[in-house]
Amino acid sequence: MPQFSDALFTDLYQLTMAQAYFQSGQTGDATFSLYFRGFPSNRAYYVFCGLESAVEYMGGFGFSERDLAALERLGIFDGGFLDYLRSVRFTGSARAMAEGEVFFPAEPALEVSGPIIECQLLETYLVNQISLESMLAAKAARVVDAANGRQVVDFGARRAHGRDAAMKLARASYMAGFDGSSNIAAADAYGIPAVGTMAHSFISSFDDEREAFRSYARSFPDSSTFLVDTYDTVGGVRSAIAVAGEMESDGRRLRAVRLDSGDMDSLSREARRMLDDAGLSHVRILASGGLDEYAIDELARRGAPIDGFGVGTRVGTSADAPYTDFVYKLVEYGGKPMMKLSEGKVSLPMAKQVSRLFDDEGAMRRDVIHAKGMETRLPDSSAPLLGTVIERGSLTAPLPDLESARAFHAGRIAQLPRGLRGVKPSGGYDVRVAAELEGLAAEVSERLRSESGRAYSTAPDSLSRAIRRAE
Numbered sequence: 001m002p003q004f005s006d007a008l009f010t011d012l013y014q015l016t017m018a019q020a021y022f023q024s025g026q027t028g029d030a031t032f033s034l035y036f037r038g039f040p041s042n043r044a045y046y047v048f049c050g051l052e053s054a055v056e057y058m059g060g061f062g063f064s065e066r067d068l069a070a071l072e073r074l075g076i077f078d079g080g081f082l083d084y085l086r087s088v089r090f091t092g093s094a095r096a097m098a099e100g101e102v103f104f105p106a107e108p109a110l111e112v113s114g115p116i117i118e119c120q121l122l123e124t125y126l127v128n129q130i131s132l133e134s135m136l137a138a139k140a141a142r143v144v145d146a147a148n149g150r151q152v153v154d155f156g157a158r159r160a161h162g163r164d165a166a167m168k169l170a171r172a173s174y175m176a177g178f179d180g181s182s183n184i185a186a187a188d189a190y191g192i193p194a195v196g197t198m199a200h201s202f203i204s205s206f207d208d209e210r211e212a213f214r215s216y217a218r219s220f221p222d223s224s225t226f227l228v229d230t231y232d233t234v235g236g237v238r239s240a241i242a243v244a245g246e247m248e249s250d251g252r253r254l255r256a257v258r259l260d261s262g263d264m265d266s267l268s269r270e271a272r273r274m275l276d277d278a279g280l281s282h283v284r285i286l287a288s289g290g291l292d293e294y295a296i297d298e299l300a301r302r303g304a305p306i307d308g309f310g311v312g313t314r315v316g317t318s319a320d321a322p323y324t325d326f327v328y329k330l331v332e333y334g335g336k337p338m339m340k341l342s343e344g345k346v347s348l349p350m351a352k353q354v355s356r357l358f359d360d361e362g363a364m365r366r367d368v369i370h371a372k373g374m375e376t377r378l379p380d381s382s383a384p385l386l387g388t389v390i391e392r393g394s395l396t397a398p399l400p401d402l403e404s405a406r407a408f409h410a411g412r413i414a415q416l417p418r419g420l421r422g423v424k425p426s427g428g429y430d431v432r433v434a435a436e437l438e439g440l441a442a443e444v445s446e447r448l449r450s451e452s453g454r455a456y457s458t459a460p461d462s463l464s465r466a467i468r469r470a471e
Contacts, residue, residue: 006057008067010124015071018117019081029092030116031332031351033108034126037325044425045416046324047141047409048101048109049172050133052399054094055389057125061090061118090118094390095372097354099400100137100175100409101385102416104431107354107369109134111386114393116333123328131326132165137172139293139318141413143311144177145421146297151308153195154181155288156316169316175406177413182310190402195310197225197258197286204230213243217254221247225256225286228271233262237271241278256284256307264295265304272305286310292319297423337444348437349444350374355382364415370434 021027036046063071063085071077071085092114103109110130112119143152154173160166170186180193187194198216206212209231217224226243228236237257244254257275259267264287275283287299288310296309313319329347330338337349351372357379359365367385370376388396400408419426433441 004067004070005062005064006125007061007063007121008070009128010121012074014121014123015077017120018085019077021117021120022081022084023078027115027117028334029114030119030330030334031111031113032119032123032328033331033347033352034110034112034130034326034328035108036103036105037327037345038105039325040321042320042424043138044420044428045102045104045138046134047137047172047176048097048103048130048134049099049137049175050130050168051096051099051110051389053129053133053168054096054110054126055395055399057129058090058094058112058122058390059393059395061088061122063088088118088121089393090114090122090390091393092118092390093388093392095351095386095388097385098387098408099405100412102364102409102412103354103385104367104429106348106431106433107367108352108386111331111351111372113332113351116330127326127328129168131324133168133172134326135318135321135324136165136169136316137176137409139315139321140173140176140178141409142293142423143173143296143309143315145413146293146300146423147309148300150296150300150306151179151286152177152296153308153310154178154183154316155310155312157181157183157186157312159313160316166316171402173315175402175409177406177410179308192402197256198227200227200230200260203227209236210239210243213239214246217243217247217252221250221252222255224254225258226254227260228257229259229261229267233259233267234270234274237274240283241274241280244280244283245278254280254283256286258286258288258310259306260287260289264299264306265302268299268304268306284308288312290314293423294320337440339441339444339448341445341448348433349441350437352386352437354385356385357382358415362415363417364429366430366432368432368434369437371437371440374434374436374440376434376436 068082072082094112096110097103112122154170156169157166160169166183167186170181170183170192171190174192180195181187182196184194186192203209203212213226226240228240240257247254268285271285284307285305286308287306291309291311292314299306329340331349332338332351339349340347352369353372355368355378357366420429
């Protein structure tokens with residue numbers, strides 16, 4: 001398969017619009033906002049992730065000769081426009097939330113400003129990457145919350161939706177609090193602890209389960225975890241105990257047993273009893289197999305003696321909420337505020353800032369969306385969430401590393417109102433539009449109504465459940 005640059009990973013209409021912009025002279029500066037229209041009913045917050053992917057893409061944006069040849073083969077683009085694309089780079093700026101930040105509907109997580117053609121051409125890739133990574137990070141954060149301090153590791157590479165998704169899953173889940181990943185490529189690329197045990201095929205390739213355990217223990221005398229459910233879980237635990245005794249006589253210790261099927265609650269209790277009775281209280285019990293935050297929460301509530309979880313398919317595909325409603329909308333062009341007035345899809349105009357207010361205990365209390373640079377009455381203690389990461393096409397400073405993003409995220413999760421956490425969050429978070437921005441939106445709506453001769457609603461109806469006017 002021919003190797004194209006990431007610039008060609010785009011929808012055709014981005015390029016047809018770009019040619020029309022170019023040929024009509026509509027090439028002024030613009031600002032686009034990337035935000036969520038609304039959350040699914042089972043999500044009270046999302047986690048911003050993918051900024052690293054975004055800035056790498058923007059910093060290296062450009063069409064290769066192979067890309068241009070592919071566009072020429074389509075037979076719809078003008079030669080002068082293709083020559084123009086040859087020299088296009090992203091020369092604008094970007095403002096974003098920090099990776100690991102929690103955010104809510106209507107809040108811009110990323111805003112991109114610069115020549116409209118450059119900004120327009122970025123849309124497909126930015127939405128794709130940030131949507132995927134934020135979706136996975138939010139799912140992972142819920143799993144970590146449900147595990148309540150128990151170890152959680154990523155086993156999702158095999159059933160993730162492609163190699164890129166598997167890599168981004170490992171990174172996003174580690175940032176959200178996972179302890180490691182079975183994905184060796186991701187572990188090396190991102191500095192994530194690599195974890196893994198064995199598969200049922202290893203056990204079944206031997207004539208005897210105990211001999212399989214002995215063989216593995218000889219290869220990994222200080223880090224063995226035995227998978228005990230290939231034939232019969234209780235029998236597998238009995239075999240693990242026997243081999244663990246042999247290891248003890250050699251001065252070695254079995255690290256853990258892993259359950260991968262059956263009633264995890266009752267089996268973990270029986271395994272714990274058997275291990276403790278054998279003097280193996282140090283042997284941990286791990287569980288895997290179709291787990292997600294709902295299953296983990298139920299096991300934790302029942303008090304199942306499970307020390308750690310390996311999660312894969314349901315988390316790697318965010319099975320209960322497998323897509324997002326991220327959009328990338330024009331909010332300013334040529335210094336003028338712009339907004340969309342389509343029914344159910346009304347947007348807020350202008351480049352914006354989101355400021356967060358906290359209560360006396362340091363918990364998140366309210367977010368206010370306001371126009372960037374427009375005077376808004378906010379407490380001195382409020383914290384702006386968007387900061388400049390790219391200026392004139394270049395990074396303003398190195399992004400925080402993954403460990404820093406992980407620590408930041410953990411701190412932010414701790415500040416979430418308790419009702420927003422857990423597998424069944426109650427209530428919603430208070431997000432408001434500043435009165436000044438609401439007034440500007442009404443003015444823009446009226447201007448557009450007058451220019452078109454049609455009546456439009458001035459209220460952002462698609463956001464009305466999440467946003468109220470700031471007091």
